[in-house]
Amino acid sequence: MENIFDIDKRRVFNWDDLGDIKIGRSNLGEEMPVVLYRLLQYTMVDAISKELGISKANDFLKKAGYLAGEEFAKNILDTSLGFDAFIAHLQETLKNLKMGILCMESFCDDTGEIVLTVSEDLDCSGLPITGDAVCVYDEGFIGGILFVYTGKAYDVKEIDCWATGDRVCRFRATVS
Numbered sequence: 001m002e003n004i005f006d007i008d009k010r011r012v013f014n015w016d017d018l019g020d021i022k023i024g025r026s027n028l029g030e031e032m033p034v035v036l037y038r039l040l041q042y043t044m045v046d047a048i049s050k051e052l053g054i055s056k057a058n059d060f061l062k063k064a065g066y067l068a069g070e071e072f073a074k075n076i077l078d079t080s081l082g083f084d085a086f087i088a089h090l091q092e093t094l095k096n097l098k099m100g101i102l103c104m105e106s107f108c109d110d111t112g113e114i115v116l117t118v119s120e121d122l123d124c125s126g127l128p129i130t131g132d133a134v135c136v137y138d139e140g141f142i143g144g145i146l147f148v149y150t151g152k153a154y155d156v157k158e159i160d161c162w163a164t165g166d167r168v169c170r171f172r173a174t175v176s
Helices: 034-052 054-075 083-096 136-150
Strands: 101-107 114-119 154-160 169-175
Touching (some): 034 054, 083 101, 114 136, 136 154, 136 169
Antiparallel strands (some): 101 114, 114 169, 154 169
16 A cells, blocks of 8 residues: 655655545534644644755745645636636635635736735634744745646735734735
């Protein structure tokens, strides 16, 4: 039996590796507390940063978020919709999955720049104020979704964060 975590044997993520959660968790269901998601994410960042430094840990986290965003878009979202319908679909999907409440603030037809907010997000809503924007994974996640939908590479940067004292996370996405 192949071990999906054996780096020498497996180098590519596959959506099917997530398994059939409904069958595997027939009693407990598909949901879990946000604190456990954060426990996984923040301990992973801590372990990687101790080995490679926080900058490299953030690079890995953003790349993982990007891959997750691509796979999420390919496997969960309807990318055949027009822009307004796609954004509405994305908003509804994120809310239904309890990932956050998305709000589109602006879109520039000429440049493709998008500014959006996510409130009640998984990564930082309710964190103590540290002065640091922490939603690096979300930057990648949004970038991956936008790439699959538009076919264009986007650079996504968090410009406001709960951990910097704001009550929503605000992201600026620009075509790279």
